[in-house]
Amino acid sequence: xxxxxxxxxxxxxxxxxxxxxxxxxxxxxxxxxxxxxxxxxxxxxxxxxxxxxxxxxxxxxxxxxxxxxxxxxxxxxxxxxxxxxxxxxxxxxxxxxxxxxxxxxxxxxxxxxxxxxxxxxxxxxxxxxxxxxxxxxxxxxxxxxxxxx
Amino acid sequence: xxxxxxxxxxxxxxxxxxxxxxxxxxxxxxxxxxxxxxxxxxxxxxxxxxxxxxxxxxxxxxxxxxxxxxxxxxxxxxxxxxxxxxxxxxxxxxxxxxxxxxxxxxxxxxxxxxxxxxxxxxxxxxxxxxxxxxxxxxxxxxxxxxxxx
DNA sequence: CTAAAAGGTGGCTTTTGTCCACTATTTAAT
DNA sequence: ATTAAATAGTGGACAAAAGCCACCTTTTAG
Numbered sequence: 001x002x003x004x005x006x007x008x009x010x011x012x013x014x015x016x017x018x019x020x021x022x023x024x025x026x027x028x029x030x031x032x033x034x035x036x037x038x039x040x041x042x043x044x045x046x047x048x049x050x051x052x053x054x055x056x057x058x059x060x061x062x063x064x065x066x067x068x069x070x071x072x073x074x075x076x077x078x079x080x081x082x083x084x085x086x087x088x089x090x091x092x093x094x095x096x097x098x099x100x101x102x103x104x105x106x107x108x109x110x111x112x113x114x115x116x117x118x119x120x121x122x123x124x125x126x127x128x129x130x131x132x133x134x135x136x137x138x139x140x141x142x143x144x145x146x147x148x149x
Numbered sequence: 150x151x152x153x154x155x156x157x158x159x160x161x162x163x164x165x166x167x168x169x170x171x172x173x174x175x176x177x178x179x180x181x182x183x184x185x186x187x188x189x190x191x192x193x194x195x196x197x198x199x200x201x202x203x204x205x206x207x208x209x210x211x212x213x214x215x216x217x218x219x220x221x222x223x224x225x226x227x228x229x230x231x232x233x234x235x236x237x238x239x240x241x242x243x244x245x246x247x248x249x250x251x252x253x254x255x256x257x258x259x260x261x262x263x264x265x266x267x268x269x270x271x272x273x274x275x276x277x278x279x280x281x282x283x284x285x286x287x288x289x290x291x292x293x294x295x296x297x298x
Numbered sequence: 299c300t301a302a303a304a305g306g307t308g309g310c311t312t313t314t315g316t317c318c319a320c321t322a323t324t325t326a327a328t
Numbered sequence: 329a330t331t332a333a334a335t336a337g338t339g340g341a342c343a344a345a346a347g348c349c350a351c352c353t354t355t356t357a358g
Contacts, residue, residue, distance in 0.1 A: 136157060
């Protein structure tokens with residue numbers, strides 16, 4: 001992997017994350033905050049995770065996560081139960097309301113993706129998807145820092 | 150583009166941006182702040198941009214950008230000159246020190262990219278690069294919200 | 299059976315970002 | 329030409345996001 005290739009990847013990272021970031025900003029406007037959304041989706045993604053799992057997965061401070069979960073709990077999006085194997089740990093699950101919110105967030109996210117690929121013709125869209133799919137597989141394969149449960 | 154494909158892209162976005170985000174967090178630790186780094190790199194990327202250009206590109210409030218630039222100026226990373234065509238506008242350029250810092254940031258960034266692809270063998274690395282390259286071209290082509298100077 | 303480690307919470311601070319008001323120019327409209 | 333509206337930038341005041349540290353509880357290790 002030579003410098004020019006690295007440079008291309010860096011360019012992509014900058015461009016792509018910036019575009020997604022701006023889109024997501026608008027998505028999460030006036031509903032729940034970005035952090036709340038991320039944590040909610042992470043809970044949905046994993047099965048009964050502990051707060052510490054969330055905080056390590058998203059690389060957020062555990063006290064911050066604690067506070068966010070407290071809010072999500074007050075909003076009745078998340079339930080906390082004490083683990084039976086380890087009475088220090090809490091297990092997190094989404095309520096029905098929480099699941100609805102996650103579904104909405106995913107829908108929004110999908111719309112934003114559409115708004116990106118809509119500018120491409122069918123063939124290009126297919127190419128776009130194929131490239132993403134390839135990257136996904138490579139990330140999973142080589143996945144350093146890849147966390148299993 | 151069907152639902153399953155969109156789902157794959159959403160998965161990639163989540164996974165990839167999360168990984169990059171965590172890496173960048175560590176990069177910017179204890180040197181300059183994330184916002185400062187982003188703005189510095191944006192100035193380096195564009196040629197003599199105005200603050201308002203930066204704030205629209207990065208979707209940040211103009212007063213916030215103003216403050217950050219003030220700090221970057223105090224740190225002697227950025228110089229501000231008044232445009233001759235429009236005396237309201239300031240043109241931003243990096244100082245020699247500022248350029249050094251940007252170079253460091255890019256180097257760090259490149260190392261992080263290496264840390265991702267290093268887990269792949271040569272053939273896979275090439276595939277990785279090709280996919281990114283393809284996406285770059287597609288983003289530029291279909292580029293909604295793509296800003297020219 | 300004690301010491302260290304890990305999960306979680308709350309107080310406090312810093313960083314980040316928003317909103318608004320204000321100055322100085324520039325552009326548009328009459 | 330003169331005025332009104334729009335644009336670039338700044339600063340004050342404040343809200344939200346995120347981080348650090350000290351602490352309590354439970355679990356694990358020696």
